[in-house]
Amino acid sequence: MRLDIISIFPEYFAPLDVSLIGKARERGTLDVRVHQLRDWAHDVHKTVDDTPYGGGPGMVMKPEVWGEAIDTVVGDGSPRMIVPTPSGRPFTQELAQELADEPWLLFACGRYEGIDSRVMDEYATRLRVDEVSIGDYVLAGGEVAVLVMVEAIGRLLPGVLGNAQSAVDDSFAPGSMQNLVEGPVYTKPPVWRGHEVPPVLLSGHHGNVARWRRDQAIRRTVRNRPELARELDPGTLDKHDRKL
Numbered sequence: 001m002r003l004d005i006i007s008i009f010p011e012y013f014a015p016l017d018v019s020l021i022g023k024a025r026e027r028g029t030l031d032v033r034v035h036q037l038r039d040w041a042h043d044v045h046k047t048v049d050d051t052p053y054g055g056g057p058g059m060v061m062k063p064e065v066w067g068e069a070i071d072t073v074v075g076d077g078s079p080r081m082i083v084p085t086p087s088g089r090p091f092t093q094e095l096a097q098e099l100a101d102e103p104w105l106l107f108a109c110g111r112y113e114g115i116d117s118r119v120m121d122e123y124a125t126r127l128r129v130d131e132v133s134i135g136d137y138v139l140a141g142g143e144v145a146v147l148v149m150v151e152a153i154g155r156l157l158p159g160v161l162g163n164a165q166s167a168v169d170d171s172f173a174p175g176s177m178q179n180l181v182e183g184p185v186y187t188k189p190p191v192w193r194g195h196e197v198p199p200v201l202l203s204g205h206h207g208n209v210a211r212w213r214r215d216q217a218i219r220r221t222v223r224n225r226p227e228l229a230r231e232l233d234p235g236t237l238d239k240h241d242r243k244l
C-alpha cells in the first residue's frame with residue numbers, strides 16, 4: 001500500500017518511522033510519502049491560507065496551493081483521497097478495514113478553519129473522496145487524525161501484526177467479539193501488591209478462559225458503552241448478563 005500525506009507540518013509524521021508502521025515501511029509493506037504543502041506556495045512567504053469569504057474567525061486554506069500539490073502527487077493515478085474533518089463520516093474499525101484494502105491512499109491534512117471546499121469538489125470529479133472524522137471533539141488540524149487512521153489501517157495489513165497480535169480478535173472486528181470492547185488483561189506475577197490474577201486465567205482450560213474473557217468484555221461494554229450493548233444480539237446478553 002502507498003500512503004501519501006500532504007501537510008504544512010510534515011514533522012508530525014515522524015512517529016510513522018517507528019514501531020509497527022516503521023517496520024512495515026522497512027519491509028516494503030507500506031510506502032509512506034509525506035509532502036510539505038508549502039512547496040506548492042510560490043510567494044515569498046509560502047502563503048497557504050487567506051481570510052474566509054462571508055467573514056468569520058480564522059483563516060481558510062487556499063484552493064490553488066492544494067490543487068497544485070494534489071495534481072503533482074496524484075499525477076494520472078487514482079488514489080482514494082481522505083480528508084480529516086470534524087464534520088466527516090465517523091472513522092470506524094469497519095472503515096479502517098475498507099481502507100486497508102485500498103492500494104493507494106492520499107491524506108489531505110487541513111489546518112486553520114479547514115481547506116476551501118472547492119478542493120474536495122474538484123477532486124471528487126475524478127477520485128473517491130471521503131471526509132472522515134476520528135471523533136466528536138475538535139482538533140487544531142488533520143495531522144493527529146491521520147496518525148490515528150494510519151495506525152488503525154496499517155495494523156490490518158498482512159504481516160504487520162505478528163501472529164501473537166492478530167487483529168482477528170480485535171474488539172470491533174467481525175467475529176465473536178465484534179462490537180464488544182476489550183476485556184481486562186493480565187501478566188506475571190500471579191499476585192501483585194495483594195491483587196490476584198483471576199484464577200480461570202491460570203487454569204489452562206481454554207474453553208473456560210474464552211467464556212470468561214467474553215463475559216468480561218460484555219460486562220465492560222454494558223458498563224462503558226451502553227449504546228454498543230443495545231446493538232448486541234439478544235442472545236449475547238443472556239438473562240445473567242442483563243442483570244449486569
Ligand SMILES: CN1CCC[C@H](Cn2ccc3ccc(-c4n[nH]c(N)c4C#N)cc32)C1
Pocket residue numbers: 084085086109110111112113114115132133134135136137138139140141142143145
Ligand atoms: C474551530 N475550527 C472548526 C473546524 C476545524 C478547525 C481545525 N481543523 C482544521 C483542519 C482539521 C481537520 C480535522 C479536524 C478534526 N477535529 N476533530 C476531529 N475529529 C477532526 C478530524 N478528523 C480539525 C481540523 C477548527
